[in-house]
Amino acid sequence: MSIPKTIKGIGSVNEKEWTSPQELEYSPRKFNDEDVLIRIDYCGICGSDVHTMSGGWGRYRNLVPGHEIVGRAMKVGSKVKSIKAGDRVGVGPMAGSCGECKLCLSDNEHYCKKVISTYRSKNYKADNYFMQGGYATHIIVEENFVFSIPDGIPSNVAGPLMCAGLTVFSPLYRNLKDNNNEKLVGIIGIGGLGHLAIMFAKALGAKVVAFSRSNSKKQDALSLGADDYVATGEDTNWVSKYEREFDVLLNCASSFTDINYQSFFGALKVQGNFITVGSPELSETLDLHAVQLVVSGIALGGSLAGSKKEALVMLDLAAKRKIFPVIEELPMSVENVKHGWQKVQKSDVKYRLVLTGIQNHFAKPKL
Template sequence: MTIDIRGYAAHSATTPLTPYRFERRDPRADDVVIDILYCGVCHSDLHTARNEWHGTKYPVVPGHEMIGKVSAVGSKVSKFKVGDMVGVGCMVDSCQHCTACDRGLEQYCVEGATFSYGSKDRQDGRMTYGGYSERIVVSDKFVLSISDKLDPKSAAPLLCAGITTWSPLRHWNIGKNSKVAVVGLGGLGHMGLKFAKALGAEVTLFTRSPSKEDEARRLGADHVVLSTDPEQMKAAAGRFDFILDTVPHQHDLNPYLATLKIDGVHVLVGLVEPIEPTVHAASIIFGRRSIAGSLIGGIAETQEMLDFCAEHGITCDVEMIDMQYINEAYERMLKSDVRYRFVIDLASLDKNPA
């Protein structure tokens, strides 16, 4: 038995997303069935839909920032009940037994995590389909509790944009007395500012646009440095303990490395491949500085992040859209014309049934 689902899918790299009907598996004993209410739109969705990472298998139903209500649970599920508000992020399974999984770092699963869309289900070999759809069936180990203190619409992007910035801040123990800089003010960058400030750090935004200063301060920045101004960059030399770099395309890391203190770390959360221009070894060696990377976050730390957000009233700044607007939203994303994340209202599927 399977569940017939309405959604939107890309069928090739060059065609728009269109209505699509597909099947979800019949729930297993440890599964949670979730009626999706809202799904954030991540730039990764666009990359995948257009095969920009050269691994997409079509048709693909994107979406990995899902918020919804539980409509059914399997016989072995005790943590969730019908009616609970829950979330599903970038992963829906992992091997559960490797060294990474044992540490609660399922995103680094040695055997490879099963992602919310475009992956093969570890048990039945079926392709996974994401949150641009009305319902999903997920193992209870990968379902997250959403507090009633959080607005579910603006909480949806926390499942990717939120955890992607939270995880490195926590891993490198950012808190009071930390001096943090965030590079880029987009879906990830604006969450980085909010989290770093809430954790007690002194926060600076690096930006190429002078017009973003007021917005950056609204989001938590104590300072704004114009990265295109050599004098401002020189004045920032040796200032920061930690740089959170959210820019998803190639850019010169050397000017930012010069602003790190001894033992400072520059963390990449955008997939920048290859890193060009070349990083100057002297920038690293003479300050014992590090360049590191971070990938989303594990399930336990994602729940920690959601609970922190509920306690501190933190959500993502969003623009709500209908499912039928997704192709226009992608074009606007390419122009950075969104503050700061699109979120799909899945009730809009009823306006144009697949």
């Protein structure tokens, strides 16, 4: 297949007008020997999209978001080895990296200082092309950031695995892959990230405790595989029950506001890990007393997406164990993109949104 002359997508002209998305057209980027052209069939709506489009992560002009992409590889470059034309593939938050640094050569390419985001970054390998995302007909991505999707995963649920799934799987896998003894893992925040984290932590052999402010998500968490549930706003005894018990606490909340870090730090074993994967707006800060870390003996850190190696392990596990996100589907349209952004902003999603029928929408004649 030849590269299309024009790509059609849905986005916004700038952050001030983000609540009025519209159809945009743009030229594709330069196609290199290491690249894959993807026809997009599904794309998730991620909280990162709303942070970006609303201006929470800075200003922009004429931007199509989306980095939970599922489609078909239509053309592969001469140096591509792992993907062939016709393969069903997915793409997450990153679309390229330098490929030469220590990080790229140690399965940490998503932390490369020259990483290229799937949308909004300038692609220095393609004449500084301004990257556009997955609410669109096509995208061109480097092979190392294109993931083959196993047959056992339906296309409509595969998209959220590319971002939300990989984001929680990577830190869990790194902490649990040598899990000879059943480790205790706490999942803080039962939403788009947290509900997947429960399932992956269980599949990796952990005992899992789900944390939320109220009991409203208790049945969901238990049905997903959690062994216990703690409503931190209602259960005043949870801290003493789990004092110094957890090996890992994974913070999946979209904001740091109202999280009692001192209580959670006290629930970690010495040398236990508190890992944040939720991404708040740039203006939000974390206010801690340094002595809290010293006296607790714990490690505080974060995690960003995951490597291709981890993505393929995750997808294989998801296919075998049927670990699929809970989704709401929205047929592709300007109105539904707007509606989806509104739902995400209000935290009114259970638990991921997926745009469907992307090709059909743009193939329809405009009246």
